[in-house]
Each structure stands twice: as structure tokens, then as C-alpha cells.
Amino acid sequence: MSMKEWVDLDIDNLELQEVTDFEKARVKQHVLKKHNKAPIWRHFAVAAILIVGVTTATGFAFPSIAAQIPFMQNVISYFEDEEQRYKNFEAFSTDIGLAQTSNGITVMIDNAVYDGTNITVSYAIETSHPFGENLTWSAGHWFDVKGASGMGGSDTITQINDSRYVGIASFTPHFENDVFPEAVQVIWEPKAFKNYDGFEVEGDWSFAFSLDRVEGDLQIINETLQERNVNFTLQSIEFTDVSTVIAYEQIVTDELLEQWPEVTPVFRVSDDLGHVYVNGTGGGGVSKDNGKTFKGTTAFGAIQEGASQLIIQPVAIASLMYGKGHIEIELDPIIIELKK
DSSP states (O other): OOHHHHHHOOGGGOOOOOOOHHHHHHHHSOEEETTOOOOOOSOOOSSOEEEOOOOOEEEEETHHHHTTOGGGTTGGGGSOOTTOTTTTHHHHSEEEEEEEEETTEEEEEEEEEEOSSOEEEEEEEEESSOOOSOOEEOTTOOOEETTOSEEEEEEEEEEOSSSEEEEEEEEEEEOGGGOOOSEEEEEEOOOEEEOTTSEEEEOOOOEEEEEEBOOEEEEEEEEEEEETTEEEEEEEEEEESSOEEEEEEEEEOHHHHHHSSEEEEEEEEEETTOOEEEEEEOOOEEESSTTSEEEEEEEEOOOOTTOOEEEEEEEEEEEOSTTSOEEEEEOOOEEEEOOO
16 A cells, blocks of 8 residues: 555545454564665554644753652553563663653653664653543654664553653664674654644654663574475574574465465464463564565563473464455474573
């Protein structure tokens, strides 16, 4: 669907269809093709009311206001973490401590961590404007990483009262030849915030900070599975204090793409003790050949103590896109023996 078709789309007359948890996860997964930088679209507002006014911006270091804003002292605690994705986030993340105010909206970056593949940032927003429950920012102004050729990821913003919100963003930058640097420089310039009703407020916020990678233990796997026109290879798995990152490659046949124009992998991940780390979630990925070959990573929480095996089951979601239908192609589980 072209951008013009998006703009002209009559959302009031859309025929809604039930989708599975896997399909929802596929929609959250963002694919970059041909190394074009692409923004992450959380919710596209068809109509927007642009509010134009005098913009004033102030910036200050977070530690000076932390004591006065209790909800900023541990943003990560506001997010349900049944899969323990953020178990060690607070202990091993970097205290960023940046805040800026513009047009009645204060944006504050709390903590961030770079595990060598993925970046996770916790932040908060305080505003005098009536955004309601569904606050987001304008498309095209997500986090960026210097030197990256593209980006994939997801974010969540939660309202905690009428004027305050907390957010968590996780994203995977893509670098030339898949070589990840020892440190990354992150830039965020939101430009505007809005809600699903089209209410929007522009402003002037600009953040830049650097992160050193958290050291990990890389284990090469290179195990390949094949099922119904899908060839999947689990390339490696890296264990750090804050996360576990699996790297993979998926190749699908031309015949499958002719019937289903988008095929993206999601995962079920558990251990031999019954802990569930991922249940139908994907990650950032990149394709240079219009979806035939898909390379990506998926990150989840650190492995629970006492576990001796990790069970990873890929599921390929073959989709017509835009809620028009999909099928799920389950592949055999891959069992990883964990080092003691």
C-alpha cells in the first residue's frame, strides 16, 4: 500500500478481523529492505490537527530533578515483566539523566543499555496537554544510531496519570557487514507528540548519548531447519548480564512469496525448568531481496539460574498484510545445551 493509499484510507469502514498473538507479534516486528532507513510506525494517524505555537525549549540534567519527580526514579518498574526481559536492566544499564522541556512537554531519558546487538532505553514524559491514554510521537522521528544503515524494533508507552507517561524502547541498529561496534551513539529528536485522535503538539527536543556494549559470551550454533518452503538457520546465541540474543537467517521460496508476500519469523523460547522467555515475539530484521532472505536478531531476558537447556521454536508468519489473512508455519524446536 502506498503512502497516498494510507492517507486516503477510510478507517471507519475497515472490516476488522481477529488475529492470533503470533500475527500481532509479526505486526510489531519491523523489516528493513534494501538498506533504506525506515522509521518505526507505531500507529499511523490518518488525520492530524496541527497545533502551531511559539516553541520554547529548556534542557537540564536529570539528577537535579529526580528527587522531585518520583515516577522517574525507576521507569522500568512500571512495565509488566512476566518474561523477565528487564530483570537486570536497572543494575547494568547506564544512567543517562537527560531532560528537555518544549511547548509544555518535558521528555526525560532515564536509563539505557547496549548488549552488543540491541539497545533498550527507558524514558518518561510529563505534559500539560490532554493526550489521553494513547500518546505517541509523529512517524519518522524515532531513535537513530550514528553509522547504522537501518533500524528495527518496538516501543511501549504507558500512561500512569493524567499528565505523566513512561516508555520503554528496544531497537536493533543494522551496520555494514553486520559488524557491531564496541560503543554506539544514540540520537533522538521526537519533533512532535500526538494521540490516535490526531491531536498533535510540535516541539524542540534533541538528545544524544553514547553507550558501551555489555560484554557477553557468544556461542555459535549454525543449526538449520526446513519446513514448507521455509529454510531457517539459528546462527548464534549470545548471553549477557542483561539479555540473551539469538541471531538467525530465514530463506523462503519464490513460490511461498507469490502466495504470501511477507514471511517473518517469531519465536517461542523456554528452558527445561519451564521458564518462558518468549511466546510469539519477533525482533528487528533486514532483507535486501524483498523478503526472500531475512536476517535478524531477537533479544529476551537473561537465562534463569539452574536451567541446563534452552528450547527455541521458530514460527514463520506468512501474511497477506493489512489484516487480510495469514498462516503460521511451525518449525521443529532447537535445543541448546547451556554451559554450567
